[in-house]
Amino acid sequence: MIEMERISKVYRMGEVRLEALKEISLRIEAAEFISIMGPSGSGKSTLLNIIGCLDTPSGGSYFLEEKNVAGLGFDELSTVRNRKIGFVFQNFNLLPYATTYENIELPMLFNGRSGKRRRERVRELLEMVGLVEWQHHRPSELSGGQQQRVAIARALANDPSLILADEPTGNLDSKTGEEIMGLFVKLQGQGRTILMVTHDTHIASYSQRTIQLLDGRIV
């Protein structure tokens, strides 16, 4: 699913050179549920963003489902994100003036799925996350747990094989966090690969494997 070879990421701020990732090599199989842990500033988000094609590495090679992602341009990366990857963020990142329904539908608008198939898919996802009655509400009218469920439904819109979650339970109480993990386990059961950054060992225990990062290296 994911093959990374000596991936590095360097930030340059004037004179200062900051190596956020140092020659990371990584292999992840399909349908794995992996958590990434490590102290603050160790490079977890940076790694996740590169895996998610939101950011490009400074060096190294990265194959996503046997496809070399390193040389792709912005629009090609957009297509990869749109088709293959679903994102779940700590702060949900829903569009504030779009309803639950519209938020879930959005990723499908960028690849031209027909209106009928979009409606069917949104309905399916609303049922899966249990928000059918909330489909016409805006994010501000939903609880944190509900918002995160909208975000998960949205991440699944184009049926991606890879789910990337950066501290998905960070803004939720522990009970709601468990509910979200329940959903993740279900997603893994559907054969999806899940990478999740977390600080919480209990949350991490839902995954099969943990990658520990320290100072931009895997330990």
Add this chain to the structure above:
Amino acid sequence: MRAQLFRYFAKELRKRKKKTALVTFAITWGTLSILLLMSFGRGLSNSFRISFKGLGDNLIMVYRGQTSKDYHGLPKGRRIMIYPRDIALLSALIPEIGLVSPESNDYFMITAAGRETNRNVCGVGPAFGVMRSMIAESGGRFINEEDERTARRVAFIGWNMAENLFPGENPVGRTIVISRVPFTVIGVMKKKLQNSSYQGFDADHAYIPHSTFSRIHTQLYIDRIHVQPKRREDNQLVERRIREILGRKYRFDPEDDYALGIWNTIEQAEEAEKGFRGVEIFLAIIGGLTLLIGAVGVTNLMYALVKERTREIGIKMALGARRRHIILQFLLETVFIFSKGMFWGAAVAYAIVRLTRLVPISYELSGIQTYLLRPIFSLDILVIFLAILGTLVFLSGIFPAVRASRLNPVEALRYE
């Protein structure tokens, strides 16, 4: 690009209406004020032009005068009179003259249909009507050659006098009595703007053939000669020739500006025309500067609109938006906001201009309202304005849009 995406953009725009209201209002306001500035400015200079033609803008008037210089032993201070036969002399010796007419006038008691009024009566030649842009209301006519040659007792009267003597009636064919002599009214003057005059405005006068005037009045000289050159450019030449010819005949120095009073409206109109153009250019410059300042302001507002959506751009990029999706959305929004603002601005400006023009103005008073209340909303102003604004739309929209599409998704997502 797919229709569904356009529909989605439209939906977003609708929901963000409140946020874009300020920009829309700014554009409406800018459009409105510039169009009004141009319309009222154009109307102002246009009214000036029209009222200049009210007296005639292609006319040289020659008056009696008094010498101010000694000449060949003759003392200064001699009165110089002009006589009907001088007209024939001038037309014979100055081929550049097109039309010429004498004018004498005095106050007479005029009675008609039991009403009585003391008014200025002018004896004029047939060419006078054309020279002074006096047009008869339909059903009437001005004095003609035959009237002059046979000294007919006919009168052409101003609209004010017509209203006073024959309120609500058609005076043509009716009789008025001037100094106990009956005259037939042959025409009533159409209303016109007039901003300069001598001895009152044309609207209050009665005009009769000059030959007839000589019979009811005792004076032998004439008060004025009206001369219109064939070509406007010759006005100074004609003026000089008149001074030379009459100077030789009545023995005064052609360089003596007081021997004859000469009022050259052509020269005056040319000066005034420069003034009108100056006003229009001035207004255009003000308008242009206002537009520029407005454009800077609007571009700023557009940047702000894009900036506050940075995070949202990041979200869309994460979900698979391409660069052109981002650019297109912002460009469409800019075009929409501008179209809406410009439409309302132009509509309101048009309505104000139309309503202002409905306000009746008095031709007699010739006051400030005649200049302020006749704005002109012309197509060329609108087209030029839209062309300039269209360019500004493109510029103020394209820069923020392109900048948005160049954002790094990670940075955009982290934006607070």
